[in-house]
Amino acid sequence: MDTVLKVEGLKKNYGNLQALKGISFEIQKGEIFALIGPNGAGKSTALRVIATLLSPAGGNVEILGYNLRKEPEKIRERISYLPEEAGAYRNQRGIEYLRFMANFYASDSAKVEEFLKRAAEIADLGERLYDRIGTYSKGMVRKLLLARALMTKPPLAILDEPTSGLDVINSLEVREIVKNYVKEGTSVLLSSHNMLEIEFLSDRVALIDKGLILDTGTPRELKEKYSADNLEEVFRRAVS
């Protein structure tokens, strides 16, 4: 299998606080890999470092062979990042926002149109795509942002709590979108508190706590290893 992301001994500090204490994992092409852990475990920090937003204090990150420290711009061309609390420009219309973002990735206007067509399918907002984002509900904004993240078919999509703040119906829709998308070759790195969501979505999971990865494996492997019925129990036993 092709390795899309390779993380080795990744460290990150905020002043005296060690947020990441040397984590390592790999993601293969077409794989959904999830980081699960409690608040403050270091999930979002790991995703932000890999998304080139924060600089690592130690270790090495490579995406499709490009080094994070040396070639962050090459990496940005190959990833898309959906932050947990992301927003969109409220004065723009949904379609304007997508076009604005598509222009950063497309080489010509035909490619922009292709991205927009795909985004419209993913967001599934119908005519509301032509309304101002300020009038959207939280679920609509989240679907728009997910469409933005996936419309370019990035080799690696980094999704931080993709269903954060969404109701059950919207969450199910978002999960379906993500699940279907990897079939087209995109790899996904995601984080979530929701263990059920992770179990449904992920091919492999890393349990993270206090800046350290405690264990990695498929949900089935982990459940067998810790003799647990679900990932919540796996996590509780791994921590204890």
Add this chain to the structure above:
Amino acid sequence: MRKFLNLIKKETKELLNIQLIASLLFTLILFYFMGTLMQGEMEKAAAPQEIAVWDLDSSELSQGIIASLSSANFKVTMLDEKDKESAIERARGSSATLLVLIPKGFGRSVSEFNSMDIETYYFIRGFSISATSASGAVKSVISAVNSYISDSFLAQKVPGVDPEELKNPVKNRDFVIIKNKVAEGSPAEVSNFILSQSTFVPIILMMIIIYSSQMVISAVAMEKENKTLETLLTVPIRRNYIVIAKMLSSGLVGLLTAGIYMVGLRSYMGGAMGRIPSSNQLDSVVQKLGLVFTPQGYLILGISLFLAILCGLAIAVILGVLAKDLKSAQSLLMPIIFLVLIPYFITLFSDVNSLSLPLKVLVWIIPFSHPFLATQNILLANYPPVFYGILYMLVVFSILVFIAARIFSSDRVLTMKLQLSRRSLRGARL
């Protein structure tokens, strides 16, 4: 380039929203309306004033005084009432602003060198500019009366000699020297001319810097508040392009805003001040002394102004990073306002060369001081300080852009926050 233009388009569109356009239009209309109103008042104030005269003396002198008032831009209405109260009552009922009462025996008393009072009654009917400026009529009337009396006396005693020559026997000829050019003219007029030429630039500059900086700070703060900055920072575009795009679009919109405000202000000032007639003599002095902006002078001044604006925008980007939301962004504008106001007031009220060394250094350190000083220096053909100023601003701008780009390329763009009560660097959310 395509990505950069994409950013510029988005930033400009965000700034040039319907609220801004509406407020600019409203300002223009307001200035125009105020200017028209002021112009009407000024015209009323400049029109001949109506005064009522009650002459109880009917002497040759009093008749002469009344004639001199008519020739001194007063519209005189004569009263022939029986008593003072009736005269005041009639004058009050008319549109006269002043009642002049010449007492009986006035001519005789003056001819015997005994001073005698002329009573004046001023009617206040409102507080508009035209109404209040008419109060100067009292002084003008008395001045015209005194002038008439002294001129008639001198003409009587020294016939054949112009009374003006007797009253002001010493005359002078003024010459002004600037560098190696000499011209005959009033130094006060030349100084006023230089001052009038060099006060307009600081006002424009102050407005552009404050407007553009506010826009940049708000643009960065809004990205933070709306949680769009993180996404923007992960798109494939160089981080310094993000900084430059924000600066450039804010600069353009700031320039447009300031331009519209200046048109409005000019319309208002035109109404308030009226058109100041240009004296041919001053024009000739100004030409002789070389106090004119050449195309090169305009170009140098333009470069100086542009660099000052860029410095303001670069400072604003850095300050914008410190803002955690739009509300805190407003207070972060204060340092820029102070940096603009300090040289503005210093150059307006004093000569930089006459300041103490620490104050001089303070003025020179502030990049915005240089275009303030450039106008006068260009007019006086004193170019070296202007070039040093341009060079200095270029260096400051480069350093500021470097700092801004470094901040945007590092974690600090997300982790730097300035709290109103205390300054602290906070770690990002884990």
